[in-house]
Amino acid sequence: MTAPPHRAHPAGPGRPSPDTQQGMRRRNLARVMHTVRAEGRLSRAAVASRIGLTRAAVSTLVDELVRWGLLEELGPERPGRVGRPGSALAVSSRGPAGIGAEIGVDHLAVCAVDLRGRVRSRAVRHVRDRARAAGPVLEQLTALVRQVVGEAETEGLWPAGLAVAVPGLVARDALTVVRAPNLDWHDIDLGGLLAVDMPLTVGNEANFGALAELWLDDRTPRDFLHVSAEIGIGAAVVVDGRLLRGTRGFAGELGHVPVRPDGPACACGGRGCLEQYAGEEAVLRASGLEPGENRVGLLADRAAQGDARVRSALTDAGTALGIALTGAVNLLDPESVVLGGALAELAPWLLPSLRAELARRTAGPACPVTVSALGPQGPLLGAAHSVVRGVLDDPAVVAERT
């Protein structure tokens, strides 16, 4: 799933690009894939009735998808139906896999997800020093990708692409990390540094976390704001099931929304940004704790044990989140706000003041705030699933590549 290129003005529903038979066929191939995937096990006739095409048209599409290894025939359907029993179809458990990777501040992770959405292989490396040159980090990541791909291949899978989640701003080319302050990376072209032989996409971890929420949790609405944190605070705006990327690809910088305009100076150039009140370093400082390893776990443990200073710091962070989210909710009118990543782990102590602040500043019912069930797994899963989605949304790319 490559980010769409920035389109020149003007386009729109009537823009002059031809709508061809070929385009229609590709979209119908996608409809067949999504329909079979959603229901798990379907006959050709059932697919035809679900998507409103003739049985003959669907059979032609299915034959192609079977030939490409994207669908498999499970044998005759259970008897007892009228007419000749059709063969049931399912999405293949072999064939293409999405490879997801995550570059965290203190870990690297890679996983392979098949077309059915199951994680088939996974590897994690913990690393100690935060600021490391991109070269060695990406060498280590390349090795990890090769290990996971090797494991997946022994199960009959092949890598359809690699998506990498990074804690920073990614250019709209979906390859260049423009700025990742917590890695101390600037203008790093992952396309040149990752030695992998498959299509590559790089994206912001908050964006991939939001997509995971959208794709993997049925309770997630199609319009929501996903707020997450590792060290910084990031957000992702999902509108009608699509990520809002922004002109430069930088949308979702909730951490730099001014909360108290005369507050402390922030590295972004601003003052009193949300990150100065609810960012990890600010919360650790207010808690009287030293930055170190497993910082979020430490805060959660202390808060669970009833440490008054930590609890008070998290309450204040929740209030600041509530102020920033009031602005975001007024601007975007999302159906809900989802707390993910480290914020999900700390939610029990952030939510009361956060919700109170939102309610206090809203005349009607306040926007609901929920907690991600995926937590810190979101970005890695979202990355891998974005590759899988790319295949489901346009299965013909597989034929072009093989």
Added chain:
Amino acid sequence: MTAPPHRAHPAGPGRPSPDTQQGMRRRNLARVMHTVRAEGRLSRAAVASRIGLTRAAVSTLVDELVRWGLLEELGPERPGRVGRPGSALAVSSRGPAGIGAEIGVDHLAVCAVDLRGRVRSRAVRHVRDRARAAGPVLEQLTALVRQVVGEAETEGLWPAGLAVAVPGLVARDALTVVRAPNLDWHDIDLGGLLAVDMPLTVGNEANFGALAELWLDDRTPRDFLHVSAEIGIGAAVVVDGRLLRGTRGFAGELGHVPVRPDGPACACGGRGCLEQYAGEEAVLRASGLEPGENRVGLLADRAAQGDARVRSALTDAGTALGIALTGAVNLLDPESVVLGGALAELAPWLLPSLRAELARRTAGPACPVTVSALGPQGPLLGAAHSVVRGVLDDPAVVAERT
């Protein structure tokens, strides 16, 4: 242009709705209309080469559009070209017209715009008392619509639909005004109260103002934030050429973004909202002026004359706008911010502090802020053009209606 209904979860590119020949034909009819409209005067062959379809296919589409009165034949093209001269086509100056209406706090306005985008008829009524029951206002508006439609009909036009811009929140049914504080309207169903015999859409004035900016000014990018004011402050978020409406249709409430979280109480339930610093009443109060008629004109006159108190009030309003926009820009990453409506009139005195505040809070180059050339005409024009766009984007609706 009706707001899309709120779609049930889940949909997406592969959702099971059939992609039919009929749908393809409708989209290609739209491509022909947009192509001819963009270039003004084109032969069938030129249209075919622009949109990548065969000349035979385009001829069939064109014949239909001519029969429906949407395109007209201008006679043979100028000679000197190779081959038999083709007849040049143009968008019809008769046929369907978009009717736009605006319910302002102290005026009602209606206009008719033809498919070429020209205003063909217009009427305005100034009204004095701000809070009036919806019934009499809508009776007066109905009469004004009939007058404008009557004038348009004498020129061979017929009304394809009516779009009404209101200074308030509109439900996603695009008919019900949920809340218009400055009219003192709550839950008013315009569908039942406007006695007009044509498709009706109701929308927020800031949204229509943003669409006018997008459609009528070539300099406008496809990703921008439009900020406008009559009495309240509203904004509209345009992403990739489409309006972001929000779950309930309430997106764009920039006026209630907290600027100073402990500031004065606001009617929305919040504290220190932007409207408390940059709203018309706040600025009039800080200027030592009484609310009255033509309030924006009064502020602009006094500021132009060098009134220090008015200038200082506008500078402070610009600063508050800069703080709220810093948050919005961080969240949305738009290509630009456009000031429209009353803010366009006051821009000379708002912009210096607004731009300084944005720059002060941004590490890199700050988001550019420009001033609308349409100013207070934006919402009315945007409403009328939204109906015209509806015809251009799906010309077949005309055949279904006539």
